[in-house]
Amino acid sequence: MKPLSSLIQRDRVFDFLKPRESPVDVRHGPILYLDEVSVSFDGFKAIDRLSLTIDDGELRCIIGPNGAGKTTMMDIITGKTRPDSGEVWFGTRHDLLRLDEPQIATLGIGRKFQKPTVFEALSVFENLELAGASDKRLWPSLFARLDAQARERIEETLELIQLTEQRDRAAGVLSHGQKQWLEIGMLLMQRPRLLLVDEPVAGMTEREMARTAELLRGLAGRHSVVVVEHDMGFVRSIANKVTVLHQGRVLAEGTMDQVSKDSRVAEVYLGAPEEELVR
Numbered sequence: 001m002k003p004l005s006s007l008i009q010r011d012r013v014f015d016f017l018k019p020r021e022s023p024v025d026v027r028h029g030p031i032l033y034l035d036e037v038s039v040s041f042d043g044f045k046a047i048d049r050l051s052l053t054i055d056d057g058e059l060r061c062i063i064g065p066n067g068a069g070k071t072t073m074m075d076i077i078t079g080k081t082r083p084d085s086g087e088v089w090f091g092t093r094h095d096l097l098r099l100d101e102p103q104i105a106t107l108g109i110g111r112k113f114q115k116p117t118v119f120e121a122l123s124v125f126e127n128l129e130l131a132g133a134s135d136k137r138l139w140p141s142l143f144a145r146l147d148a149q150a151r152e153r154i155e156e157t158l159e160l161i162q163l164t165e166q167r168d169r170a171a172g173v174l175s176h177g178q179k180q181w182l183e184i185g186m187l188l189m190q191r192p193r194l195l196l197v198d199e200p201v202a203g204m205t206e207r208e209m210a211r212t213a214e215l216l217r218g219l220a221g222r223h224s225v226v227v228v229e230h231d232m233g234f235v236r237s238i239a240n241k242v243t244v245l246h247q248g249r250v251l252a253e254g255t256m257d258q259v260s261k262d263s264r265v266a267e268v269y270l271g272a273p274e275e276e277l278v279r
């Protein structure tokens, strides 16, 4: 008979025993900290000694003319682009420049791209269900095994994104705005600490924009949210603090009223300026 010890697989660690990623530590500072970050593409400085901090629970809007470096900044935070120099920290514990894209996502940084990418053939509910599954290999068996707790989280998310009535509809038949909200819901199912949202209201109706504003404002506090957006009316409706990027650097920061009165900001928006900024 085999000794008992031979039956114990010592190198096997059950999922629930694995240490979780160490949580983000915001006791001594902001949730996101960029210091003197630079990146060049073929000699062109897309980001030029950019320094920026985002506080825990804050809702921040980032604006700036085309080519200001907004997308590149998001790419750096999420690990898609490596800067040439500078520092990027998630809380005081995680040096993001030492991590790759999947590791950064696992830490709790979620990104919503401009174009919604939902599973069109699946229902709204199923989309949220899949997004909440941490181990994608379990997908085929998932629907049969949903426990009460998981179901409750999906219900809560449906309510938050105001799609409870559409829960059983295929995602493909939703309006553009509803798809955007569903995708935000899918990100929320992964419990992010920091959400990066790229141009959420492009192509939306006024009504959809108002609902999106309500949704994003509702997330602040529980999550930190960074929104890149061109629509100044929308930015004005949600932002406490706005950062204006220009030529890869922070040009101005403050309330929408403060930055729109800044003559340097008006200057970089020349062409479509004043009325766009004060709308």
Ligand SMILES: Nc1ncnc2c1ncn2[C@@H]1O[C@H](COP(=O)(O)OP(=O)(O)OP(=O)(O)O)[C@@H](O)[C@H]1O
Pocket (backbone or CB within 6 Å): 041, 042, 045, 046, 064, 065, 066, 067, 068, 069, 070, 071, 072, 073
């Ligand atoms: N992979 C790349 N290779 C070469 N140049 C790039 C690359 N990525 C970005 N750039 C350049 O860097 C600058 C900043 O681009 P970025 O897309 O970050 O600006 P943006 O503020 O997001 O602009 P928009 O509002 O138009 O989306 C632009 O001049 C762009 O052409």
